[in-house]
Amino acid sequence: MRFPPKKKRAAEVLTRLQPLYAGLTTGLDFKSPLELIVATILSAQCTDERVNKVTPVLFARYRSAEDYVEADPEEVESIVHSCGFFRNKTKSIQGMSGALLERFEAEVPHTMSELLTLPGVARKTANVVLSHAFGVNEGIAVDTHVQRLSGRLGLTKEKVPAKIERDLMKLVPRDSWGRMSDLLIWHGRRVCVARSPRCNVCVLADICPSAVVIRYRS
DNA sequence: ATCCCGAGGG
DNA sequence: CCCTCTGGAT
Numbered sequence: 001m002r003f004p005p006k007k008k009r010a011a012e013v014l015t016r017l018q019p020l021y022a023g024l025t026t027g028l029d030f031k032s033p034l035e036l037i038v039a040t041i042l043s044a045q046c047t048d049e050r051v052n053k054v055t056p057v058l059f060a061r062y063r064s065a066e067d068y069v070e071a072d073p074e075e076v077e078s079i080v081h082s083c084g085f086f087r088n089k090t091k092s093i094q095g096m097s098g099a100l101l102e103r104f105e106a107e108v109p110h111t112m113s114e115l116l117t118l119p120g121v122a123r124k125t126a127n128v129v130l131s132h133a134f135g136v137n138e139g140i141a142v143d144t145h146v147q148r149l150s151g152r153l154g155l156t157k158e159k160v161p162a163k164i165e166r167d168l169m170k171l172v173p174r175d176s177w178g179r180m181s182d183l184l185i186w187h188g189r190r191v192c193v194a195r196s197p198r199c200n201v202c203v204l205a206d207i208c209p210s211a212v213v214i215r216y217r218s
Numbered sequence: 219a220t221c222c223c224g225a226g227g228g
Numbered sequence: 229c230c231c232t233c234t235g236g237a238t
Contacts, residue, residue, distance in 0.1 A: 040223075082235060144221080
């Protein structure tokens, strides 16, 4: 079985998945850049649904970077507890908020280089904030879904997220970087799931080197 | 037992 | 490169 070249496959991923997930962007609920960066920090190794259950309580209790800095850490921990990594996530939220106050006039910065200076923020979180809060494409958010699907689709052989991101950036037009990430994530949640991917209903099966399907000879 | 929109430290 | 941090869902 032969497959189209990587660049063609990447283009097909965009055109075929777009109609399936039209209107779906991030699964995280937020109303401001600050809410999005907090929600994204909480989303590490945790489902969006779980994050969306705690953020209404969190966002009602703390409305600004100053509120997070002044908050009792144990109270923040108790609110975010069910998301896991609750001590690290609380430290990241409060440390990030402190950095916003000290260096960015309490505003979430709009560039990758500035976002990466915030404690608890690396490329994945920065890419989510840039694309969904500011509409900026400085990279491609590589989470566990993007990592898994990129590998299965044969778009990269790399394992480290930063290297996967570089490979994808070469294969996808820059104005589609944010969209590519969202589409792979939704497809990863609904079809190309981790344990037993539903290749029989996948619109990418014929161009996926990893698809387990009955292939008829032409 | 495995997976979920990771990041920091050694 | 590796390890650790964590709870909830399946």
